[in-house]
Structures are given as C-alpha cells and as structure tokens.
Amino acid sequence: MALPSDAPPEPTLAHDFVAGVDGALEELYRDLSPLVYSMAVRALGSTADAEDVTQQTFVSAWRSREGFDPDKGELRGWVVGIARRRIADALESRTRERRRLQAVADVAPAEESGPDDAESVLLAYEVNALGDPRRTIVALAYFEGATHEQISERLNMPLGTVKSHIRRALITLRDRWEVSDVAS
Amino acid sequence: MSHPDDEFLAELALNGADPSDPALAEATPEQRARFDALRAMAARLENADSPAEPLLTPPARVWDAIVAELEADDSTDTSGDEARASVGAAAPAEPGTAQPSTAQPPRATGADELAARRSRRQPWWTVGAAAAAGVVIGGVGVGAVLMSSEDDADLRVVAQTTLTDLASEAGAGEAILEARPDGTQVLVIDTEFEELDDAYLEVWLIDESIEGMVSLGHLTSTTNEFVIPAGFDVAAFPIVDISVEPLDGVPTHSGASVTRGVLEL
Numbered sequence: 230m231a232l233p234s235d236a237p238p239e240p241t242l243a244h245d246f247v248a249g250v251d252g253a254l255e256e257l258y259r260d261l262s263p264l265v266y267s268m269a270v271r272a273l274g275s276t277a278d279a280e281d282v283t284q285q286t287f288v289s290a291w292r293s294r295e296g297f298d299p300d301k302g303e304l305r306g307w308v309v310g311i312a313r314r315r316i317a318d319a320l321e322s323r324t325r326e327r328r329r330l331q332a333v334a335d336v337a338p339a340e341e342s343g344p345d346d347a348e349s350v351l352l353a354y355e356v357n358a359l360g361d362p363r364r365t366i367v368a369l370a371y372f373e374g375a376t377h378e379q380i381s382e383r384l385n386m387p388l389g390t391v392k393s394h395i396r397r398a399l400i401t402l403r404d405r406w407e408v409s410d411v412a413s
Numbered sequence: 414m415s416h417p418d419d420e421f422l423a424e425l426a427l428n429g430a431d432p433s434d435p436a437l438a439e440a441t442p443e444q445r446a447r448f449d450a451l452r453a454m455a456a457r458l459e460n461a462d463s464p465a466e467p468l469l470t471p472p473a474r475v476w477d478a479i480v481a482e483l484e485a486d487d488s489t490d491t492s493g494d495e496a497r498a499s500v501g502a503a504a505p506a507e508p509g510t511a512q513p514s515t516a517q518p519p520r521a522t523g524a525d526e527l528a529a530r531r532s533r534r535q536p537w538w539t540v541g542a543a544a545a546a547g548v549v550i551g552g553v554g555v556g557a558v559l560m561s562s563e564d565d566a567d568l569r570v571v572a573q574t575t576l577t578d579l580a581s582e583a584g585a586g587e588a589i590l591e592a593r594p595d596g597t598q599v600l601v602i603d604t605e606f607e608e609l610d611d612a613y614l615e616v617w618l619i620d621e622s623i624e625g626m627v628s629l630g631h632l633t634s635t636t637n638e639f640v641i642p643a644g645f646d647v648a649a650f651p652i653v654d655i656s657v658e659p660l661d662g663v664p665t666h667s668g669a670s671v672t673r674g675v676l677e678l
Contacts (some may be wrong), residue, residue: 254479254483255476258476258479262470262471262475262476263468263469263470263471264468266468266469266470266471266475267468267469270469279471280471280472280474280475280478283471283475284475284478284479284482287479288479288482288483291479291483292483292486348457349461350468352457352458352461353461354468358622359621359622360621360622360623362675363621367458370458371458371459371461372461390677393420395427396420396423396424396427397420397423399423399426399427399451399454399455399458400419400420400423400451401621401622402454402458403447403450403451403453403454406450406454406457407450
C-alpha cells in the first residue's frame with residue numbers, strides 16, 4: 230500500500246499547544262506541515278505559494294491558539310480548517326490578479342488546479358488515519374476499485390465484517406471532515 | 414459525533430440512496446442532515462482519483478520563517494487581527510536543538526514533569542501505527558452469543574480475537590473478552606511468551622484511531638486475566654495490544670508493541 234504512514238498527533242499536544250508550552254508548535258508543525266504543504270501544493274500548483282500558505286497557517290494557528298478549545302474540537306481539524314481558508318485566499322487573490330492582467334492583455338486563464346485538489350490530499354490523509362484494517366479496506370474499495378467480495382477474500386475476512394468496517398469508516402470520515410469544514 | 418442510527422444511514426448512503434428514499438420518509442431534519450453528510454462523504458470517496466501520493470515535506474526555510482515571524486511579534490508587541498497572544502519565550506526552537514528559555518516560567522514538578530519526560534520519549538504511535546499497517550487482523554465477532562444467552566449463568570464470551578505477532582505476522586494465541594454472571598468483563602490473554610529480565614509485558618486496550626489507550630496491567634506467567642473497570646466500554650477501545658516496557662518508570666506506552674488483535678464488538 231503506497232499510503233503515507235503518518236499517525237494523528239497525541240491528544241495531549243492540543244492542551245500543550247493552547248497553553249503555549251515550549252515546543253508544542255514545533256511538534257504540531259512536524260505532525261501536520263506535510264499535510265498542509267501537500268494540500269497547498271496540489272491546490273495552488275506552486276511550491277512558492279504553498280510555502281507561504283504553510284507559513285501563514287502555522288503562524289495564524291499559534292497566534293489564535295487561545296480561540297481553540299482542546300476539549301471540544303480536534304486540533305488537526307482546526308489547523309486544516311485554517312489551511313483551507315489560506316488556500317482559498319491565495320486562489321482568490323490569484324483570480325483577482327489574473328483579471329487585472331486580462332484587462333491589459335488577453336491572457337487565457339490557466340485553469341490547472343483548485344481547492345478540489347487539496348481535498349483529495351486531505352481525503353487520502355484521513356483514510357490513512359483510519360488505521361488498519363479500515364485504512365486498507367477503504368483503500369482497496371475506493372482507490373483500487375475492489376469489490377467487497379474481493380476484499381473479503383483478499384483479507385480473509387467475513388463479508389459482513391468488511392461491510393461493517395466500510396460503514397464505520399464512512400461515519401468516521403464524515404465526522405473528521407466536518408471538524409475542518411465547521412472551522413472554515 | 415456518531416449516533417446509534419448512523420450505521421443505518423451509512424448503509425443507505427453506501428447503497429446509493431438519495432434523500433427521497435422511502436427509508437427516510439420519517440427521518441427528522443437532523444437525521445437527514447447526517448445522511449446528506451454521509452452521502453457527500455461517500456461521493457468524495459467514489460470520486461477519489463488514485464492511490465495517495467506520499468506527502469511532501471516543506472523545505473526547512475518555512476519553519477525558519479515561522480520562527481522569525483513569531484519572534485518579530487514578540488519584539489514589536491503587536492496586537493490586533495486574530496485573537497493574538499504573546500509568544501513570549503515559548504517561540505519554538507529549531508527542530509532538534511534545545512533553546513534556553515530565560516523568560517519561561519519555571520516548570521512545576523509532578524504532572525508537568527511527567528509530561529516533559531513523556532515528550533522526550535519517542536511517540537509510541539509512530540511505531541504502533543507503522544506496525545499496525547502490516548497487520549491483517551483476524552477478529553471474530555460473536556455478538557450473537559451475547560444476545561442469545563442472556564440467562565446463561567456461566568462465563569459468556571463477549572468477543573474474541575486472534576492475536577498476531579507483529580514481527581512475524583504469525584498467530585500468537587487469542588484474546589477473549591468474557592462476561593461474568595455479575596456483569597464484570599474480563600479479558601483473558603492466551604499467548605505464549607518468555608519472561609524478560611530487564612523489561613515486562615503490558616496489556617493495553619487502544620481505540621481505533623490509535624489515539625487513546627488504557628493499560629490493563631502486566632502480563633506474567635501467573636497473571637493473564639484482566640478485569641475491565643466497571644463502566645469502561647471495550648467497544649470504544651477494541652485493539653488488544655501487548656507491549657514490551659523497559660524498567661524505566663515511565664508509565665506511558667513504550668511504542669514497542671509485540672502482539673496485537675482487534676476485538677469485534
């Protein structure tokens with residue numbers, strides 16, 4: 230399975246982060262900067278812009294950390310919500326710039342990427358974060374197009390168990406997705 | 414937040430039902446909202462293009478720029494746009510280097526000290542999650558037993574799972590969750606092992622996202638049954654994990670999982 234093997238941050242990190250504990254931002258950055266940066270690269274198609282978005286996201290998260298309640302929300306979803314807003318801002322200012330240029334010369338818009346690309350990075354990350362066996366089952370079903378019967382056979386797992394894992398995975402993914410959606 | 418009827422709604426969404434499905438005729442607006450969210454999530458999965466590409470790591474200068482920007486905050490005492498807090502001496506250190514923090518309030522002893530020690534230790538889940546990635550779990554659900562033998566005075570098997578040796582992927586015995594007549598649940602570990610001189614084996618229950626965990630105690634040649642604390646919901650922590658713990662007094666998981674299984678509840 231060519232999935233990244235990152236795991237979610239420890240629950241206590243959220244409390245340390247909000248309390249401003251030395252090293253908490255560094256730890257959060259180590260955990261989440263690959264996700265934020267990859268989302269931005271895919272959405273913006275530019276590593277320079279993605280670096281800016283990544284910087285803005287973590288600076289903004291640190292400055293506004295007191296607005297995050299570690300007992301009510303999930304830190305990862307909250308940070309991803311900030312990243313989504315920064316990506317949207319970058320796309321918007323790019324559109325404005327393009328319009329300005331088009332007013333001068335007739336430049337054809339280069340429509341190569343957008344927020345959907347960031348979402349596919351996030352989706353892959355969240356699927357991975359499901360942990361096994363759900364990560365493997367969902368990847369087989371949706372990334373490799375295997376039927377539930379094929380998965381059952383390949384993993385030597387009863388068909389009903391496969392289906393139950395997919396249902397529970399869908400519920401978990403929806404819950405995780407909503408955290409960062411609400412934050413945005 | 415998960416709800417009891419989420420499984421039903423998820424099944425509908427996975428079967429391609431739309432909001433006009435007769436099964437939803439009497440659904441409340443709140444249930445419909447959850448169904449819509451599940452349906453949207455299923456559509457995202459359906460449209461997922463390809464296996465995940467490995468994540469990219471931003472260049473080191475991004476972290477440097479973050480540190481520089483936050484240090485600038487501190488020296489100019491800015492206030493304004495976002496709920497801004499002083500970064501103080503807590504401006505993050507360069508990765509991998511210790512930074513003397515002069516203005517840092519002295520750390521309290523006790524819980525804080527423990528937290529500090531814990532943070533120096535390798536996060537347990539990096540090892541655990543990597544190991545789990547290679548495990549195919551042979552969990553067997555026996556929920557039917559639970560429902561059909563309510564009056565049985567004997568020990569009832571609530572769930573059981575085959576344990577897998579994470580190093581060899583070989584079967585390594587079984588973990589069985591039993592209920593006593595008084596309702597107490599007991600986890601019985603049936604596995605072969607050798608006692609170690611400089612370390613011990615610890616039994617854990619871990620949640621599926623590998624975030625939360627609880628220690629049940631030490632596995633020894635005389636102790637292989639672990640009473641589940643009253644009110645503790647094993648369904649929320651279905652992964653049975655046995656780790657090697659060094660004799661270092663650190664109460665958290667060492668990250669060295671040797672055996673795992675997942676209870677189907």
